[in-house]
Amino acid sequence: MTDPACSVDEHRARVLEGVRALDAEVVPLADALGRRLAADVVADLSVPPFDHAAMDGFAVRAADVAAVPVSLPVTGAVAAGDEVTPLAPGTAIRIMTGAPVPPEADLVVPFEWTSGTDPVEVRERADAGRHIRFEGEDVRAGDVALAAGVRLGPAQLGLLTSVGASTVPVRSRPRLAVLSTGAELVKGHVPDSNSPTLVAAGRDAGADSAAFGPAPDDLAGFRTLLAAAAEAADVVVTTGGISAGDHDVVKAALRDDPAFWFGPVAMKPGRPQGCGVLVASDGRRVPVVTLPGTPIAAYAAFLLYVVPLLHALAGTPWQPVTAPLATAVKAGDRTVLLPAVVEASGAVRPLPGHAGHSQRLLAAADALLVVPPSGRLVPEGTSLEVLALHPRPQEGLDG
Numbered sequence: 065m066t067d068p069a070c071s072v073d074e075h076r077a078r079v080l081e082g083v084r085a086l087d088a089e090v091v092p093l094a095d096a097l098g099r100r101l102a103a104d105v106v107a108d109l110s111v112p113p114f115d116h117a118a119m120d121g122f123a124v125r126a127a128d129v130a131a132v133p134v135s136l137p138v139t140g141a142v143a144a145g146d147e148v149t150p151l152a153p154g155t156a157i158r159i160m161t162g163a164p165v166p167p168e169a170d171l172v173v174p175f176e177w178t179s180g181t182d183p184v185e186v187r188e189r190a191d192a193g194r195h196i197r198f199e200g201e202d203v204r205a206g207d208v209a210l211a212a213g214v215r216l217g218p219a220q221l222g223l224l225t226s227v228g229a230s231t232v233p234v235r236s237r238p239r240l241a242v243l244s245t246g247a248e249l250v251k252g253h254v255p256d257s258n259s260p261t262l263v264a265a266g267r268d269a270g271a272d273s274a275a276f277g278p279a280p281d282d283l284a285g286f287r288t289l290l291a292a293a294a295e296a297a298d299v300v301v302t303t304g305g306i307s308a309g310d311h312d313v314v315k316a317a318l319r320d321d322p323a324f325w326f327g328p329v330a331m332k333p334g335r336p337q338g339c340g341v342l343v344a345s346d347g348r349r350v351p352v353v354t355l356p357g358t359p360i361a362a363y364a365a366f367l368l369y370v371v372p373l374l375h376a377l378a379g380t381p382w383q384p385v386t387a388p389l390a391t392a393v394k395a396g397d398r399t400v401l402l403p404a405v406v407e408a409s410g411a412v413r414p415l416p417g418h419a420g421h422s423q424r425l426l427a428a429a430d431a432l433l434v435v436p437p438s439g440r441l442v443p444e445g446t447s448l449e450v451l452a453l454h455p456r457p458q459e460g461l462d463g
């Protein structure tokens with residue numbers, strides 16, 4: 065009998081079908097850390113905003129100090145924050161770092177090259193332009209300071225502030241609702257581990273995520289929570305209730321809806337899968353991905369299908385990440401997901417002792433290795449897709 069299961073790629077394409085990016089939003093810079101620019105930001109202000117001294121010293125005309133030593137009367141002093149002071153020919157002005165350079169001056173001579181007194185003896189010559197930072201030499205007003213798509217970190221927030229931006233257009237952060245299902249969870253017989261894992265995985269992928277479950281195994285109770293999740297979110301992920309059991313509530317509630325598909329995917333773990341679309345009361349099209357309940361299968365399928373979907377909603381390109389195998393791996397007759405560590409070289413090595421459903425092993429892994437079906441031995445060095453598990457258990461700062 066041929067396997068009716070579709071491939072991982074086919075299911076990924078089905079989950080992504082018809083998904084459009086959410087509209088961008090405008091946020092204050094203070095809330096923009098980690099967000100991606102939705103449009104180019106054009107500089108309102110030049111950086112630097114005016115010609116200013118790069119050293120503490122004397123503003124002079126280069127022509128007046130062409131032959132050294134030379135003595136010049138000091139006619140004034142200007143500090144950062146002061147108005148610009150005019151400079152008469154044959155004179156010098158004491159100037160502090162950051163202060164506006166007089167328009168008549170074209171050189172700042174550092175104190176160290178002078179007597180520091182009034183009149184000042186300039187002892188070393190220098191060319192015009194030395195120790196002046198010119199208006200717009202870094203960014204010119206009207207130029208693109210940062211391009212659409214850039215992720216905003218500390219340096220980008222500083223640059224945007226310097227070019228006069230106080231708010232920025234950023235790509236929307238998709239709202240993700242995680243709805244676990246199962247009477248055993250509602251009754252407390254089994255802790256609901258899918259909710260915290262998938263809420264965290266959603267946050268890690270840039271979503272605003274929240275748990276709506278666990279939902280009971282009765283149709284009415286599940287439908288109420290599903291509708292609430294679709295009203296509050298841009299994408300809903302359910303876990304459990306989609307295989308062949310008597311109480312598989314997700315499948316029972318949605319299988320007759322023509323906007324839904326349920327079926328096997330040729331992957332291990334995570335063979336039962338499903339997806340579809342709900343329409344919220346305001347007409348929004350809300351994609352729903354119905355993941356299997358088994359914790360490893362749910363997490364693996366989230367990384368394979370929901371993370372690309374979150375990228376599509378955010379308008380951020382998604383590419384599978386690949387890494388070379390540190391050791392040969394036996395492929396199966398369907399895609400196999402193996403908990404693995406990423407070695408210092410960047411190569412990926414499956415953890416020993418894999419038995420299919422170990423949450424303990426998953427918690428020790430850096431990544432899930434995606435081994436496509438071939439039935440053959442995949443040689444060391446072959447580049448395969450990897451699903452990174454962030455943060456790596458042994459890395460990073462607390463908090």
Ligand SMILES: Nc1nc2c(c(=O)[nH]1)N[C@H]1C(S)=C(S)[C@@H](COP(=O)(O)OP(=O)(O)OC[C@H]3O[C@@H](n4cnc5c(N)ncnc54)[C@H](O)[C@@H]3O)O[C@H]1N2
Pocket residue numbers: 244245246248249254255256257258259303304305306307308309312333334335336355356357358359361
């Ligand atoms: N006759 C068949 N039975 C099963 C098939 C099949 O093809 N034919 N597929 C198996 C596979 S593979 C998987 S995976 C599971 C998926 O089933 P469901 O998605 O319906 O999941 P449940 O039955 O609700 O739960 C499975 C398992 O996982 C535990 N679970 C569920 N949710 C959570 C949660 N939030 N936190 C922690 N643990 C959870 C649940 O208690 C069950 O032990 O179906 C196989 N059966």
Ligand code: MOO
Pocket residue numbers: 331332333334335336356358361421
């Ligand atoms: O493949 Mo299921 O995902 O056995 O756990």
